Amino acid sequence: MDRAPTPPTGPTRVLVIGGGFAGLECARELAGDDRFEVTLIDRTNHHLFQPLLYQVATAALAAPDIARSTRQIFAGERNVTVLMDEIVSIDAAAVSATGKSGAVYQADRMLVCVGARTSWFGHDEWEKRSLGLKTLADARAVRRQVLQNLENAELTPGSAERAKLMTVAIIGGGPTGVELAGAFADLVHRSLKTDFRRIDTSTLRVILIEGSGRVLEAYDEDQSEYARRRLEKLGVEVMTGVRVSDIQGDTLHFNDGNTLESAAIIWAAGVAAHPLAATLTEPADRGGRIRPEPDLSLPGHPHVFLAGDIVSLKNEDGSPVPGVAPAAVQMGQHVARILQREADQPGRERPPFRYHDKGMMAIIGKNAAVAKTGSMRLRGFPAWLAWLFIHIAFLVGFRNKLAVLLGWAYAYIRNEPETRIIVGDRDGA
């Protein structure tokens, strides 16, 4: 059990670890409420709109379009302090955390929402051979790799080497993989069509590899089938029921004995909870997620809360709460409400968290998407339009809404994404 922290005399010190959707929402709810003194810590200086990360990877948007300075969001809120530090350990009993900087952050209440990262599920050696897609730096690396490969292909006479450079392999047929594949197909087959003189970009292969029987497994079967047909129409080769057994150099080995040469291997096959989660309590699943109490508190530590992608939770019908932005937002909100109720009436009974499923959607290239919400199923252009409006609405508060909208409108009309720039890490090459 908790060592009971000293009852606060001044404002309740709330430490929020992680500036993703959950942390941001919780801090926003408590901002301006002077019963609380909030410290929000993140290892980056920005909040990232992850659902659009694939658009940065495929050169449709610029990095700043989908990221906003966390400080800037809370600039006017004197009771919120934003710090850029990486938390390396958490002492749940003491309600404190230690940063990479050496600083110790002591609080009265704590929300841990450090999110997920790309997981190679035990094959950490594959990390060097393939590119994940969880951070802005990841997205830029993917973009750089694919564009650079095309440049090199234009310079390369040999057909075997050129074929390898002209192959993008995407491992994982979930929403990220599907969205990436569709956007890459759009990019090379439409936007870059007239850019090169020696290579024919229409021969670039975009290959989507899914271990299970169908892409978008979380959707209905006919939606998966629709997505597959749309992707194939865009020129994507969809392989299902095939698993990667090894990655060596630029060679993918499959469990059926086949191999594939690709100079751009993108790993969208899975994520796992941040390793800090497992230091708090026993992981509940293979993805390292941990199970909170129904009120989202850490078992045995009522002053520590969990939210977002580190959390393993089930809905009342037994289905898992998905690792999507709306779920994280709702959890952040729930924790903030509990803190506010208890500030009024200490010891008040806590309501359990309930996920309100607003549905989910995945986009498949230009003009097509699938959506699933309650009993409603959408696909094609209506789903795509719905996707567009929901994402614009969701970007509210992001000042770059207008820039994103303009970028999309321009790209849609002209088939010319604007951000086809390769910036090297060191030399600007």
Add this chain to the structure above:
Amino acid sequence: MDRAPTPPTGPTRVLVIGGGFAGLECARELAGDDRFEVTLIDRTNHHLFQPLLYQVATAALAAPDIARSTRQIFAGERNVTVLMDEIVSIDAAAVSATGKSGAVYQADRMLVCVGARTSWFGHDEWEKRSLGLKTLADARAVRRQVLQNLENAELTPGSAERAKLMTVAIIGGGPTGVELAGAFADLVHRSLKTDFRRIDTSTLRVILIEGSGRVLEAYDEDQSEYARRRLEKLGVEVMTGVRVSDIQGDTLHFNDGNTLESAAIIWAAGVAAHPLAATLTEPADRGGRIRPEPDLSLPGHPHVFLAGDIVSLKNEDGSPVPGVAPAAVQMGQHVARILQREADQPGRERPPFRYHDKGMMAIIGKNAAVAKTGSMRLRGFPAWLAWLFIHIAFLVGFRNKLAVLLGWAYAYIRNEPETRIIVGDRDGA
């Protein structure tokens, strides 16, 4: 003398080395003219609008706002081939060049316009201690360093360490140094004012260090004086007549024996021509620039032309042609016109290049600039407005014109630049 290349039977093969203002302009003039087969080679995949690079460094614009895919510019021009390769040697007599990729590019005519790079003038060890500003990667590195230092200062209790983190030293009081200093002062004193809780950003020191007696030496004395006053009003400390004698770690040593501790040292004190220039002919000045014939051809090699920042040229009044974008554009145009005249009438006499001085301008923070054109001198708000319109006009053809304009309008009204994002090279931190 030249080995005379075989007289071309098909289109004249023109090799343009460098996709800056000179190369881009020459290729644009020849695009669509099927007497020419143009190959444009650059080590990056984009044309960079260098005059606005300081705005990327100071988080006012995103990198893609000022860069455009070179391929995209020539996508519709079938007689222009764009290749991304770094030229490592040039054989002027053979009118050929060799790329880092190993490819040899053979042509009938060649334009060498590989530009300038940051020069530490013999103190190459200072390169590791200070940040240049010539490429997009440079600009991002400057931005990252200054923003990261503020984050670290917010985490750092010690006052000496904090003071060092809160000092930006800019070496060189030319236009780049002045524009950087003004923009940083704007950023920290206005935009970031309410972002931090523990540090007072108004105490951040921006120090501009100029070896000569005044900033903006190329301008009139009263304009220099005006720039100095404006900078000081913005909170910039302007040091003139002081030279850097050494940089060790985070310590600047000056020739007067004083030292300064700064965790962000920016080197804007000079550029030198790309080292390829010196392989063509004897450098004409300390900056490694080389002197062409009056028609811009390489002495002794009438089929090889020189343009842009590698060129050392004098106007009729003896003043040097400045290393600015309009001069490079005019040179690129001049070379294209010679090539077109000779395609009609081989052996026709070549006109000498004449620089048409459209004036020059430098911006000093929000609402202030100095401009000098012919006998006209502008300063203050009118100069700033002129700067704004000329730069917008100059961005024509850049599809990001609208994005830039919106970004500026927003930043101007809200004092909130949009691109305050730190993206790490590797881990997204």
